[in-house]
Amino acid sequence: MTDQTPAPAAPAYTGPRRILSGIQASGALHLGNYLGALKRFVELQDQGAPIFVFVADMHAITVWQEPAKLVTQRREIAAAYLASGLDPRKTIIFPQSAVRAHAELAWIFNCVARLGWLDRMTQFKEKSGKHKERASVGLYTYPVLQAADILLYKATEVPVGEDQKQHLELTRDVAQKFNNDFGVPGFFPLPDPVIQGPATRVMSLRDGLAKMSKSDPSDNSRINLTDDADTIAAKIRKAKTDPAPLPETLDELNARPEAKNLVAIYAALAGLTREQVIAEFGGQGFGAFKPALADLAVSSMAPVTAEMRRLLNDPAEIDRVLADGAQRAAEVADPVIEEVKKIVGFWS
């Protein structure tokens, strides 16, 4: 064999398909989370593959959380899962902190991931701001815990919004390095990010170039899952636009960030493509489009928010769903962490 001969490809992962995702328990959910994540989870729940959806309360504490508030925020995310249509008989819904193996695997992965990989993470740079020396160490190693969340269940598909793409790449790097370093080819899968649909990056209603986010100081920049019908309609009426009518082609649309965002939101809510939306509204002014979008947003979101409110009146029932999910999640996670500990040479 010469130096030029490529090494034989490592055997690929041959385990079953598994879908997994999570949302942080760190504050109110918005339309970006709904369209980029929640709605997608519901669409994937009937695909025949097991699906795990958790509340990322361990990630939430990478920035300060009042303990009592963390408890309510965890329930709110769980209520949003249920209200959006996740069915606990089909989907394993659980709190991350209830399955100890997340923390155990994260430590092992802290020793697999390289500092250079984490140094490149743009979300840490955004979240830590100017004073990164004051950020928690947890915020820095956040993507390593995310890799543990995913690989603990040997998930093969991870539905997320576009902002999570880099974290998914790091997860694949961790999986590959673990498999190589410990000589266990194909032990962990290299999970695929599932970033699909018209709303993988919902933008602010005040600035078509900024992501819709819970940290934006302007509440008018986002539609919260807790907003009532009047507030939703008012926010859409006030959304920033330009004076021209809606374009008739995707190329023209791509050059107009605010119009592009509103069309994408409409498409995602209606279950249409952006082409179909501009085929219907192209050439019309925002005077016609915004009321149609407001009606659609209200009629799609109102049942979800109403159901969320109803569920939150019965916190014991939400906790029961979470406890049951935690038990089922642990049944999958525990044998994996036991095997990992043996592979690493730990006491097990």
Ligand code: TYM
């Ligand atoms: P989080 O809680 O910030 O966001 C939850 C999900 O919502 C998506 N999202 C958006 N999608 C479209 N447009 C937007 N403006 C928008 N804002 C947020 C996010 O992409 C995400 O899918 N690190 C994750 C939580 C996590 C996780 C995991 C996800 C922890 N461990 C393992 C998948 C697998 C996060 O912070 O999401």
